[in-house]
Amino acid sequence: MRTPVVAANWKMNKDLTEAKSLVSELLAGYQDAATEVYIAPPFVFLNEVNQHIKGSGMQLAAQNMNAVESGAHTGEISSSMLKSVGASTVILGHSERRDSYGETDAHINEKVKAALAAGIQVIFCFGEQLAERKSNTHFEVVQSQLASGLAGVTTEDYKHIILAYEPVWAIGTGETASPEQAQEMHAFIREYLRSEVGADVADQTRILYGGSVKPGNAADLFSRPDIDGGLIGGASLQAADFLAIVNAAS
Numbered sequence: 674m675r676t677p678v679v680a681a682n683w684k685m686n687k688d689l690t691e692a693k694s695l696v697s698e699l700l701a702g703y704q705d706a707a708t709e710v711y712i713a714p715p716f717v718f719l720n721e722v723n724q725h726i727k728g729s730g731m732q733l734a735a736q737n738m739n740a741v742e743s744g745a746h747t748g749e750i751s752s753s754m755l756k757s758v759g760a761s762t763v764i765l766g767h768s769e770r771r772d773s774y775g776e777t778d779a780h781i782n783e784k785v786k787a788a789l790a791a792g793i794q795v796i797f798c799f800g801e802q803l804a805e806r807k808s809n810t811h812f813e814v815v816q817s818q819l820a821s822g823l824a825g826v827t828t829e830d831y832k833h834i835i836l837a838y839e840p841v842w843a844i845g846t847g848e849t850a851s852p853e854q855a856q857e858m859h860a861f862i863r864e865y866l867r868s869e870v871g872a873d874v875a876d877q878t879r880i881l882y883g884g885s886v887k888p889g890n891a892a893d894l895f896s897r898p899d900i901d902g903g904l905i906g907g908a909s910l911q912a913a914d915f916l917a918i919v920n921a922a923s
């Protein structure tokens with residue numbers, strides 16, 4: 674039995690006052706349940722958010738991380754910095770990092786390995802572009818992102834990896850993959866894990882869906898056998914919506 678996961682990716686939204694008020698609304702409505710919940714605010718609010726959610730059952734995640742531990746990397750954040758402010762988890766490979774900031778599979782792979790070596794859990798994101806789905810290459814694309822991004826990752830490491838399939842055409846667009854399309858891809862991913870890494874990893878790894886998950890479509894998506902929860906962007910910015918999605922996963 675896989676524990677469901679719902680993660681909030683605030684992206685580059687909220688100022689400090691807004692971040693604090695979103696967190697207090699979340700805390701007021703959150704009931705520690707069977708679902709693992711992660712909150713990924715922008716870097717500058719990690720420490721503050723952690724002070725509030727500590728002990729609540731919700732966990733702190735970062736939206737990115739540098740693969741290098743310290744040194745002359747202006748503007749970057751390392752794994753030990755994340756750990757020192759209470760982040761247990763980091764989101765890596767998000768399509769916005771790939772598309773807007775030039776992160777390649779190889780670069781993401783370095784970050785994944787650095788996070789795992791530092792004891793930080795990884796939410797590893799991947800997914801095809803619209804043109805790739807239209808040309809029916811989406812399975813190949815996803816397989817190749819998994820193979821490259823997770824190269825060198827051991828069976829043991831998989832205990833600290835959560836996968837997040839996010840078709841790029843469904844992110845922030847209001848267009849969701851249908852539950853059937855999402856389940857089809859999740860089943861493919863689980864089969865890939867079974868053949869490449871083994872049955873235990875395939876059975877135990879949580880595979881989240883991300884891309885315009887809302888309170889109205891979450892329960893249907895999460896009821897599919899290979900969808901173990903969601904990575905939530907837009908709908909995580911409103912406490913009521915995010916909590917409804919968390920409840921839909923339990």
Ligand code: PGA
Nearest residue numbers: 844845884885905906907
């Ligand atoms: P969205 O974003 O829910 O706004 O589509 C999801 C994500 O990018 O993780």
